Amino acid sequence: MGANSSSFSLSISSPNHHLFPSSTLNHSKSPSNFIISPSYHTHFPKSLSKSPLNSPPKCSIKQTKTNPSINSPKNPVFDPHTIDSELVQKLVHDALVWSSLHGLVVGDRNVKRSGLVPGVGMVHAPIALLPNSFPEVQWNQACELAPIFNELVDQVSLDATFLQDTLSRTKKVDAFTSRLLDIHSRMLQIGKKEDIRLGLHRSDYMLDEKTNLLLQIELNTISCSFPGLSCLVSELHRTLLSHYRKPLGLESQKVPINTSASKFAEVLGKAWTEYNNPSAVVMVVVQPGERNMYDQHWLTATLKERYPFLLYFIDIRLIVIRSNRGVFGLLKSNPELINTHNVTCIRKTLAEIEAQGKILSDGTFQVDGEAVAVIYFRAGYTPTDYPSESEWKARLLMEESAAIKCPSISYHLTGTKKVQQELAKPNVLERFLENKDDVAKLRKCFAGLWSLDDLDAVKNAIHQPEGYVMKPQREGGGNNIYGDDVKETLLRLQKEGSEEEAAYILMQRIFPTVFPTVLVRDGICYKEHAVSELGIFSAYLRNKETVISNEQCGYLMRTKVSSSNEGGVAAGFAVLDSLYLT
């Protein structure tokens, strides 16, 4: 195994927004060519929850000692640690100003109301100062995979037996998956079909340093976070590279344009059109006290601003087909007409939905008196989102309704780790995809995945635990098992012979390149060494007859401070980043 090993914990690689709380990032003990001395990890505090009043007034740069062995990533375009500190100061200042003016913001954890009321207690999102080098070949590969994964999710979601069978053992040991499966069963029982199916997905990858392979960490089918903010980070980086072209010597065009917010909004709008009730709303299911609300607001704001154009565009297309006349310019010149058809978006917690929601006789889902066309989940992916039966009632009610669910219960279950592991088995993909090239492309990005009833895999993992990660089915973060703990846990499970082993899968441990980076958080910048993970956003929309959208929409690069795991799980911290193609 090469260099430093790292694999993101659930809390990081999960679809949700656990970017802000310190999250876990793990390394095996560093091989000699990549010694991560503790001095590299002490600079980024695990918790910055102290009052900002005590922070230095100007952006202080926390300088790490240079370790030459670390400054040699595989794609060493530039090393941001070599930029002189005066230029770093200017870049940080400009980045913070740009973020503030352009809505690259989150709720400040130090301000209690910041998750409750928009516009108060805002702070810039934690960001990497400059983009992260990434090979163009693997970038293209990741983009190419997006529509294939979309198609796979849709096909798997239709195979109810496959989902129920695959998750049958998990059901016994994981209460959360069990509840989801109950809803799924109930839908089968009442013969509920989803004719209009909407998926807003994010497939997360790491680049394995030794093999240079792009390997999938997981495929998120519910509540994918950061489509709203990640595109802003790309724009910020392009702006900085453009303004500081001479001193940095980098080309802004090498940061791929990121259209995650506008594309997700567009497809939400298209789904709304498919529902075909102009007075119906798009409902965002939110967690109470959501500090990452601006990421979500960007989607709904874009939808509200943009959607009227889509509506007219469809009308025009029909006119064009029928009469071959170009009427588009005419409509564009009348802004009032355009403004009359804004999509209304509402935000509700699961508890509010339970209290205010009902299904009308025609299947319409009504919340607080408003018909709901599309339900977009930004909550409901983790057990803690269901503190009482009310939330489960809300989830069931939505699933039973005629509203378009993003995702449906089937899409949600298709994104579970157990299904991911099952799909990695030989000849399983072929059940769902006809195109052999597509199957080959997907398989190429699969890391090794095994269930714990695979005795050979378990034997190997006990023998060589540093090559594996044990992932619990349960979402929620921080529960992955690494290193010697893999061995110990496997031995314990073998001894006990319990069903508990069904709660885990084994995954090949991926070892991404550790690279030097400059991170900015709470107005303070840090020189650190980090690893990163690439998420590709994709959207899928179809009705009974045809596929309306199936496309790559943008990307999320998350960069996390690397930490040694002396003594077990160590804490890292993640920021939003973008790509610099090499």
Add this chain to the structure above:
Amino acid sequence: MGANSSSFSLSISSPNHHLFPSSTLNHSKSPSNFIISPSYHTHFPKSLSKSPLNSPPKCSIKQTKTNPSINSPKNPVFDPHTIDSELVQKLVHDALVWSSLHGLVVGDRNVKRSGLVPGVGMVHAPIALLPNSFPEVQWNQACELAPIFNELVDQVSLDATFLQDTLSRTKKVDAFTSRLLDIHSRMLQIGKKEDIRLGLHRSDYMLDEKTNLLLQIELNTISCSFPGLSCLVSELHRTLLSHYRKPLGLESQKVPINTSASKFAEVLGKAWTEYNNPSAVVMVVVQPGERNMYDQHWLTATLKERYPFLLYFIDIRLIVIRSNRGVFGLLKSNPELINTHNVTCIRKTLAEIEAQGKILSDGTFQVDGEAVAVIYFRAGYTPTDYPSESEWKARLLMEESAAIKCPSISYHLTGTKKVQQELAKPNVLERFLENKDDVAKLRKCFAGLWSLDDLDAVKNAIHQPEGYVMKPQREGGGNNIYGDDVKETLLRLQKEGSEEEAAYILMQRIFPTVFPTVLVRDGICYKEHAVSELGIFSAYLRNKETVISNEQCGYLMRTKVSSSNEGGVAAGFAVLDSLYLT
């Protein structure tokens, strides 16, 4: 005198950014037809400096009792107090989200670092939820006056004797004006000429309810605040009116498009071009700990983003004239070329300028090693900006340099109240403006202005103090004298026979309409009654040969909670607003 009387104190009508601290707003005792009961004034707290943790989680609406006599402004398009509370909630939520995403933000006074580091401790700017009705005739009048006032400032600034003579008595009693005059004298002494003259002005008006006349409060020639944020408020209001067209029944186009940020940035860019040194920077002179920094950042960000286009536009125009070929499209298609000429902007306090600045032998002003093309003052207008001799040294150094000053010391002095009062005397405008129509237009907007050596005026003011305001020359806010205090102060000054009277001017008290409004601050909305003041931004740029820019650039509507002045000076609170033309 009709209805409620109100005149803004210095702290509000002054050019600076005293929007956030509670500021004074005064009324005479209300005549019977417009009784402002105390219940209207207790809802907007004078200070909200308590922790937001104690604030309600959702936008609470503070409802005032309806007083029918108040709901009859002269231009009663709609009364926002009659909007149902559910719709108000939606509007407030959307307004707060829009503000957060679009950079309509300020530093939160509760976060100490918010004035020191960008991107931390941000909160939405205090705003009126909906625009304020304003008659189109007076709006057009105010716009028409902008270039005439620009021309007047330029002409007055060239008459050194007029400035020195007019301010000679003020000099003896006002230390701040005295220091400014010393710098002015020094420039005369060394024969310093400003060939390139740049003014970014704001002329503030109120609409007198009784006469329906647009009357000038003052003309600001230094540090005019809110060109960056006011245009965002107009855009916010247009967006809300458009999205809620049906329930509100208002037309978004009736909110005039506000180009204050882009126009100010454009003229700053043009001035930079005139200076003709591509490596020179634009320097913003700032107060330390500026919480209104985003208002300033909007100008410099726009300048940086936009300026390359201006530069190329000039190049292209020359090519077009010479060869009659359309080359513009070609250049536009090469973004890299465009990106190489960004204007650099730096921010410095007066103390930093004193420490880092020097004048090179050719007159170039250099700060921290960088040549300065344009000095844009957003500090230096008030005595508190000069806590030591260092700041005065910095001011003198800048004035002596070849950099373009916005404003020069002459422009600054031209904006003083004493000069305003002198210009209002018969036959004075005619000394500076040839066009008689222009003179008539300016005179029409002048409120009554008198010096304290005008014995008739003083006599009248003692007899009828409620019709006058005493304004001290000194900037800084909260020093205006109203009501019985006018009488007492005038009698005291008469008795003492001191020079102190030269520190004041007498101004006709303006009585604007009190109207119902909804204000939003710190995420909380308030139904209040308020008065407002219209500021018209204008830019003027000329070189030795020709006037390059002389135009109206945008507007600032400030709306303040009206307060009775039982017991003297009462506190009001100001928010950013926009216009709805009637």
